[in-house]
Amino acid sequence: MLPYLLRRTAFLVVSLVVAMVAIFVLLRLLPGDPANALLSIDATPEQIAAARAQVGSDQPLPQQFAAWAGQLLQGDLGDSYISSRPVGAEIGLRFGVTLPLTLLSFGLALVLSLVIGITAAVKADRWYGVVLSGFSQLGVAVPVFWVGVILVWIFALQMGLLPSGGFPRDDWEDPADALRSLALPVITIAIVMSASLSRYVRSATLDVLGSDYLRTARAGGSGFTEALLRHGVRNGSVPVIAILGIELSTTLLGAVVVESVFTLSGLGSMLLTAIQQHDYANIQGVLIVSTLFVLFVGFAADIVQRLVDPRLRTSVSGNR
Amino acid sequence: MRKSLLVVSATLAAALTLAGCAPGSGNSADAPDDATIYIGSLYEPQNLSNTRGGGQGVTEAFNGNVYEGLYKLTDGGEVEALLAESEEVSEDGLTYTITLRDGVTFHSGKELTSADVKASVEAVTAEDSQSARKSAFSVISDIETPDESTVVFTLSQRSISFLYNLSYIWVVNADAEDLTQSEDGTGPYTLDEWKQGSTLTLVRWDDYWGEGARNAEVVFTYFTDATAENNALLTGEVDIITTVQSPDSLTQFDGNDDYVVSEGTSTTKELLAFNDRVAPFDDALVRKAVYSAVDTEKLLTSIWGDYGTLIGSMVPPTDPWYEDLTGVNPYDPDLSRDLLAQAGLADGFTFTLDTPSYDPHPVVAEFLQSQLAEVGITVEINTISADEWYTKIFQERDFAATLQEHVNDRDVVWYGNPDFYWGYDNADVQQWVADAEQAATTDEQTALLKQVNAQIAEDAASVWLYLYPQIVVASSDVSGYPVNGLNSQFFAYDIVKS
Numbered sequence: 001m002l003p004y005l006l007r008r009t010a011f012l013v014v015s016l017v018v019a020m021v022a023i024f025v026l027l028r029l030l031p032g033d034p035a036n037a038l039l040s041i042d043a044t045p046e047q048i049a050a051a052r053a054q055v056g057s058d059q060p061l062p063q064q065f066a067a068w069a070g071q072l073l074q075g076d077l078g079d080s081y082i083s084s085r086p087v088g089a090e091i092g093l094r095f096g097v098t099l100p101l102t103l104l105s106f107g108l109a110l111v112l113s114l115v116i117g118i119t120a121a122v123k124a125d126r127w128y129g130v131v132l133s134g135f136s137q138l139g140v141a142v143p144v145f146w147v148g149v150i151l152v153w154i155f156a157l158q159m160g161l162l163p164s165g166g167f168p169r170d171d172w173e174d175p176a177d178a179l180r181s182l183a184l185p186v187i188t189i190a191i192v193m194s195a196s197l198s199r200y201v202r203s204a205t206l207d208v209l210g211s212d213y214l215r216t217a218r219a220g221g222s223g224f225t226e227a228l229l230r231h232g233v234r235n236g237s238v239p240v241i242a243i244l245g246i247e248l249s250t251t252l253l254g255a256v257v258v259e260s261v262f263t264l265s266g267l268g269s270m271l272l273t274a275i276q277q278h279d280y281a282n283i284q285g286v287l288i289v290s291t292l293f294v295l296f297v298g299f300a301a302d303i304v305q306r307l308v309d310p311r312l313r314t315s316v317s318g319n320r
Numbered sequence: 321m322r323k324s325l326l327v328v329s330a331t332l333a334a335a336l337t338l339a340g341c342a343p344g345s346g347n348s349a350d351a352p353d354d355a356t357i358y359i360g361s362l363y364e365p366q367n368l369s370n371t372r373g374g375g376q377g378v379t380e381a382f383n384g385n386v387y388e389g390l391y392k393l394t395d396g397g398e399v400e401a402l403l404a405e406s407e408e409v410s411e412d413g414l415t416y417t418i419t420l421r422d423g424v425t426f427h428s429g430k431e432l433t434s435a436d437v438k439a440s441v442e443a444v445t446a447e448d449s450q451s452a453r454k455s456a457f458s459v460i461s462d463i464e465t466p467d468e469s470t471v472v473f474t475l476s477q478r479s480i481s482f483l484y485n486l487s488y489i490w491v492v493n494a495d496a497e498d499l500t501q502s503e504d505g506t507g508p509y510t511l512d513e514w515k516q517g518s519t520l521t522l523v524r525w526d527d528y529w530g531e532g533a534r535n536a537e538v539v540f541t542y543f544t545d546a547t548a549e550n551n552a553l554l555t556g557e558v559d560i561i562t563t564v565q566s567p568d569s570l571t572q573f574d575g576n577d578d579y580v581v582s583e584g585t586s587t588t589k590e591l592l593a594f595n596d597r598v599a600p601f602d603d604a605l606v607r608k609a610v611y612s613a614v615d616t617e618k619l620l621t622s623i624w625g626d627y628g629t630l631i632g633s634m635v636p637p638t639d640p641w642y643e644d645l646t647g648v649n650p651y652d653p654d655l656s657r658d659l660l661a662q663a664g665l666a667d668g669f670t671f672t673l674d675t676p677s678y679d680p681h682p683v684v685a686e687f688l689q690s691q692l693a694e695v696g697i698t699v700e701i702n703t704i705s706a707d708e709w710y711t712k713i714f715q716e717r718d719f720a721a722t723l724q725e726h727v728n729d730r731d732v733v734w735y736g737n738p739d740f741y742w743g744y745d746n747a748d749v750q751q752w753v754a755d756a757e758q759a760a761t762t763d764e765q766t767a768l769l770k771q772v773n774a775q776i777a778e779d780a781a782s783v784w785l786y787l788y789p790q791i792v793v794a795s796s797d798v799s800g801y802p803v804n805g806l807n808s809q810f811f812a813y814d815i816v817k818s
Binding site for chain 2: 256263
């Protein structure tokens, strides 16, 4: 396991460096100049030069990259070009909205997809099994944005049960209030996510149901549910864990869209505003932090997979 | 300066003052004054300073609410004394002696002095200032503060717009340190909290020198999506939307007694700007041919329905030198073909239209493409980002024609600058613009700028497609809000909730 961990960590570091270069270069390939965001329509050449010096876009690209990378190594994401606020502190604040949103959505999606996926597999011959399969097919095709709009229309505009958007001004001071604000966005993401996730759960369950070890366990006298829980869940969860890692990352990225629909002041809306304002410091900061999140989740999923299934451990460390 | 000089046009002002009164403001006297007003906006401030680049969000939330100038531009377009008590102008128009109002203090408790005024003006004109108004103050040659309540400005040449320009400068406590994250103004509200990406809260300041705010608190809630903003109004999470950017959403408020839709006067013009330096647009005949090929009325209706106004020149009705010039370049495809033939382009020509990627420009570009095709002109649309627009068009002048919205009032004067991005170069116009600024009276200034206005229309310096409407939608239980939102101002202090 240790050599694998070391290899995996090295891979994480290399990925992060590649991501840094990619984010930096791709942003600079865009036409225009980050200094433009500071300028008005009657800016004089002197004002343009001053703005370029202020954001550093008058320096050669390698020098700009070195400055940014040097800051990053010290854990400093720099200051926003536009508001002068430290990017790291701002991202920290925004995580207070995005992280609960991501984790709650993920948790709800997980529960939903287990119920839907297992039912659809076990009761594949019943009408509701078929309906649930159909739901997951349909759900995969529906954009998260559209689900959000529909839910707002029903629960906020028509029924007046939940707010149509926004987050309490005092953040989590009143948890009930904060949860009410998150209810619709969480349900939105969970619906869309559980649709795709339940397909994996369903096929993993079908594999397990048709497996020899389940038949053997039942022949040994275990009831169906007992056999499924004792042997099926453990075996079936291995492929699902890898998918879960990817889905958790996707949830974070899905939050970008959903935050805009529901006016939540999280990382997603920070990125959107930064793109509109051409605030490269903020764009780079959000992208690098979310990349880090995605890489860590992938890393964790790999480790958990190996802990659950000892065969993966021996095969990987034994063969190489 | 005589007060009469400040009154740009009595008739216009009266009409606009009436227009500026929100419906229902008459019965608001008995409203409770402890209300919190929730204002929905798409324009979050980028920072809290007005010396650091343009940004309509900071003006909307702060101008007149948190910070005040020596003068203010009312919602009706008039220049009024605010922190200035009175002013005296020397015979030659070069010395302005301004006396400050007594008993004004900053939110920090410090008393307002002439030194603060001097420092505030100097911050705008400083070398590192990114203020959009910087060039307007290049006429100041000296600022003196003979005593704590007197400021004397000496100008290098006459500048009839001087007091108007001063209305853009916030008077800031000269001793305040970090004004990018906090404030120290003299306005009726103090900044309570700015949660970036979410809300900005202003609370009434009880030591205000004037009448004070009629509500206890104002919360600006920021949206990145217009639909989300409309939903918030429909569910009562906000009371007012400062500007509606899409007419499609108005159907849910129009004709509903719970909401009031007000159309005020905007200063935002949608322009097809040519590069007047390069062929074929260096020929006025070609520009006029393009103008007459465009059915602007149809364009306006297709974008804004019944809202918005047609203008035949760069001047909106709130500018004192407005004249209806919509007839100068009428929609007439036959005339357009004639003009093209006269210019030696009977077979038409092809040009690239650099189009900003955000609304409404792509739609406008496609409309122009189909209209110009009818007279034999082929338009190739090149979609570019706002950032690219600034570099390619504004800085490098590397374009044939472009679309852009110009938001400021009194900006016809840019046609007097041959170095501006569109490169319109007419010596008479340059002279009139310069003379207008140095005019001794507003009448003289107005007459000269009307001449400018007529000449640029005659030369079709650009195609002025339409004037945006300024639409405010509010819940019917609030009143006292500004409807014109001139230059993105939004005075919140008179808003009451019944």
